[in-house]
Amino acid sequence: MKVTFPYMSNSHIAITNILEGLGNEVIPPPKPSKLTLSYGTKYAPEFACVPFKITLGTYIETLEMGADTIVSTGGVGPCRAGLYTTLQEKILRNIGYEFEMITFEPPSRYLKDIIRNFKKLVNKKVSLVEIIKLIWFAWEQLTLLDEVELESFKIRPCEVKRGETTRAYRKIVDIIAQAKNRDDLKEARKLADKIYSSVDRYEDVDPLKIALLGEIYVVMEPTANLEIEETLGELGAYVERTMFFTDYTINNAITDLFHLKGDRDAKKAAVPYFNEMCGGHGRESVGNTILYAEKGFDGVIQVAPFTCIPEIVAKSILPTVAEEYGIGFLSISIDEQTGKAGIQTRLEAFVDLLARKRKKKREEKIA
Amino acid sequence: MKVGIPRTLSYYTYYPMWKTFFEKLGVEVIISDPTSKQILDDGMREAVADACVPIKLYHGHVINLINKVDYIFIPRMVSVGREDTFCPKFLGLPDMITCSLENLPNLITTRIDLKKGKLELLKVFYSVGSIFTKNILQIIKAARASMISLKEYNKGFLEGGIPPLNLKRDDIKGDITLAVLGYPYMLYDPYLSLDLIKKLLSFGVSVVTPEMLSKSQKARQAPKLKKTLFWHYSNNVMRTVHHFFENGGIDGIIHVTAFSCGPDFIVDKLIELESRERNIPFLTITFDEHTGEEGLRTRLEAFVDMLRLRRTAI
Numbered sequence: 001m002k003v004t005f006p007y008m009s010n011s012h013i014a015i016t017n018i019l020e021g022l023g024n025e026v027i028p029p030p031k032p033s034k035l036t037l038s039y040g041t042k043y044a045p046e047f048a049c050v051p052f053k054i055t056l057g058t059y060i061e062t063l064e065m066g067a068d069t070i071v072s073t074g075g076v077g078p079c080r081a082g083l084y085t086t087l088q089e090k091i092l093r094n095i096g097y098e099f100e101m102i103t104f105e106p107p108s109r110y111l112k113d114i115i116r117n118f119k120k121l122v123n124k125k126v127s128l129v130e131i132i133k134l135i136w137f138a139w140e141q142l143t144l145l146d147e148v149e150l151e152s153f154k155i156r157p158c159e160v161k162r163g164e165t166t167r168a169y170r171k172i173v174d175i176i177a178q179a180k181n182r183d184d185l186k187e188a189r190k191l192a193d194k195i196y197s198s199v200d201r202y203e204d205v206d207p208l209k210i211a212l213l214g215e216i217y218v219v220m221e222p223t224a225n226l227e228i229e230e231t232l233g234e235l236g237a238y239v240e241r242t243m244f245f246t247d248y249t250i251n252n253a254i255t256d257l258f259h260l261k262g263d264r265d266a267k268k269a270a271v272p273y274f275n276e277m278c279g280g281h282g283r284e285s286v287g288n289t290i291l292y293a294e295k296g297f298d299g300v301i302q303v304a305p306f307t308c309i310p311e312i313v314a315k316s317i318l319p320t321v322a323e324e325y326g327i328g329f330l331s332i333s334i335d336e337q338t339g340k341a342g343i344q345t346r347l348e349a350f351v352d353l354l355a356r357k358r359k360k361k362r363e364e365k366i367a
Numbered sequence: 368m369k370v371g372i373p374r375t376l377s378y379y380t381y382y383p384m385w386k387t388f389f390e391k392l393g394v395e396v397i398i399s400d401p402t403s404k405q406i407l408d409d410g411m412r413e414a415v416a417d418a419c420v421p422i423k424l425y426h427g428h429v430i431n432l433i434n435k436v437d438y439i440f441i442p443r444m445v446s447v448g449r450e451d452t453f454c455p456k457f458l459g460l461p462d463m464i465t466c467s468l469e470n471l472p473n474l475i476t477t478r479i480d481l482k483k484g485k486l487e488l489l490k491v492f493y494s495v496g497s498i499f500t501k502n503i504l505q506i507i508k509a510a511r512a513s514m515i516s517l518k519e520y521n522k523g524f525l526e527g528g529i530p531p532l533n534l535k536r537d538d539i540k541g542d543i544t545l546a547v548l549g550y551p552y553m554l555y556d557p558y559l560s561l562d563l564i565k566k567l568l569s570f571g572v573s574v575v576t577p578e579m580l581s582k583s584q585k586a587r588q589a590p591k592l593k594k595t596l597f598w599h600y601s602n603n604v605m606r607t608v609h610h611f612f613e614n615g616g617i618d619g620i621i622h623v624t625a626f627s628c629g630p631d632f633i634v635d636k637l638i639e640l641e642s643r644e645r646n647i648p649f650l651t652i653t654f655d656e657h658t659g660e661e662g663l664r665t666r667l668e669a670f671v672d673m674l675r676l677r678r679t680a681i
Contacts, residue, residue, distance in 0.1 A: 047632040077597030078455045078627060086594045087633050090640050119396075276443060276461045276478075278455035306417065309629035313459035316415035320466040333417060 004062035015137035025122025033070040049305035051217035079279030156233030157207035160200040282310030299328030306335035371436035374426035379551035385516035391509030399428040402558035433652030445480035541573040577607040620647035626655035
């Protein structure tokens with residue numbers, strides 16, 4: 001059995017470790033590229049959202065490399081992502097590929113299915129303790145990856161030499177990816193501090209603060225959003241992202257298992273404007289805009305795939321919210337045609353605008 | 368007291384019910400004008416650019432009602448059954464309207480969620496009715512009358528007619544039968560769909576739509592899909608397709624959809640792949656704000672000609 005799975009941010013490092021530890025031959029998905037997207041665009045329906053096209057493209061690439069089992073996640077809707085695998089399986093079979101699709105659905109409704117699916121992926125004699133250890137290690141690895149990514153957001157706007165933080169960050173990710181046990185992780189943590197501290201920075205910078213929110217895949221996967229975080233950081237802005245892989249898992253899969261509601265604050269904050277769960281992260285986008293405005297952020301950027309339903313609903317509400325709370329708002333919709341230079345221009349204009357707004361506010365305060 | 372109902376989206380499925388209900392409570396019902404260029408333009412101007420045409424149109428119809436009525440009825444359609452919900456845009460509709468439009472009169476945005484059972488419907492009737500009267504008996508009477516008129520309306524469909532287009536069973540006949548699939552607010556709005564159904568009839572083609580199948584006929588097809596779709600109208604369409612795949616009786620399928628419709632990217636591709644497997648001719652017609660009438664006529668004519676040729680060839 002040769003197993004593969006969709007690519008999202010750094011999660012592939014930990015997922016590969018878990019699958020290998022369970023005795024599978026893993027074909028790790030390659031980082032999404034132009035080629036990935038063009039495969040996806042060729043076979044996906046026209047109005048499919050970008051995450052659908054990228055994951056479909058990734059499957060084609062990995063199936064070509066010899067994978068015969070695809071592991072992915074489902075959902076309960078009404079966001080379309082929950083039906084991705086249903087359609088992708090049909091499309092791939094129609095092209096002529098032979099494979100098995102294993103879809104993990106949310107635990108509260110489908111616990112039995114999850115256990116059955118998980119058993120399919122255990123292909124060597126491992127004890128339950130070993131499995132728990134394996135998952136625990138993967139979790140620690142992911143937490144560390146999220147941590148160093150967060151630190152890179154803080155360092156980037158202060159860097160002296162443009163691009164140095166990104167290079168340092170990539171180096172650190174490689175080190176963490178190679179970790180095999182907890183001691184390695186501790187070592188990696190120390191190395192990360194050392195590498196980051198060697199990045200030259202300006203001392204007295206008070207960067208603009210911008211929050212990135214919207215649809216989870218394009219927010220979290222830098223190749224899907226054309227490296228918005230990096231671009232903004234290099235324009236001198238501090239970027240905060242509303243979701244990280246570990247947070248997301250806690251807020252969704254784990255709370256779902258115990259029937260708790262995740263991400264309560266954002267949902268509560270959204271209520272006066274957006275009083276209904278409508279799938280995806282539409283409501284969280286509205287709620288987080290309010291929370292970030294209250295935290296004193298200068299602006300929010302909503303990134304969403306073209307035709308994403310929940311984010312369209314959010315987009316029609318966000319301008320009102322942003323105006324009432326006095327926070328800058330930019331919405332970027334992404335499809336296979338989006339070019340990096342176009343986004344760069346819009347981001348530059350947005351950052352300039354926020355800087356002027358901030359300056360004006362401060363002058364008013366002094367006067 | 369006047370209540371306005373926008374003439375689009377759930378209007379085509381439920382309006383006789385709400386009309387009767389309000390009228391029995393002694394409230395005058397004003398339905399927005401039939402879709403026109405003005406209404407569509409108003410909607411396009413105010414609604415968020417990424418939205419699909421029906422949502423933009425809804426904004427236009429609401430604008431059409433401003434200054435004519437005391438209340439506008441914009442129910443939050445969440446679900447009418449246990450297994451699925453409406454499209455997320457329906458779910459967020461009242462919020463979208465309040466944030467995008469100004470000078471709105473009072474809105475009635477009752478949440479309609481019948482997941483827990485039919486009893487919830489009584490609560491919905493009560494919460495809407497109690498805005499106008501304190502008399503519970505009157506509300507119950509009005510609710511009962513409204514259910515009867517909805518049944519009457521649906522009967523028109525089940526008998527093979529299309530009530531919103533004033534078509535009776537006898538008006539719909541031809542040598543070729545096409546399954547015209549899509550959501551009610553696309554199919555039955557003559558302006559938005561550029562009179563697609565009447566055009567087909569004028570070519571001598573008979574049509575069947577998802578509403579013409581009974582609930583139980585559709586429910587029987589539910590297990591055909593590995594995972595039930597999340598959206599109510601999409602399930603209706605999908606199950607209608609499966610019904611005709613199983614029972615035959617159609618020469619081809621036309622899927623009518625709106626540009627950038629969220630759920631339809633899945634529905635459309637599924638129908639396309641499955642009808643290809645069964646060798647049934649399939650055509651997708653996508654409508655947006657700019658679809659031209661002649662382009663549509665040419666495509667339909669070509670499709671129908673092809674079907675007739677195919678029949679003589681076989």
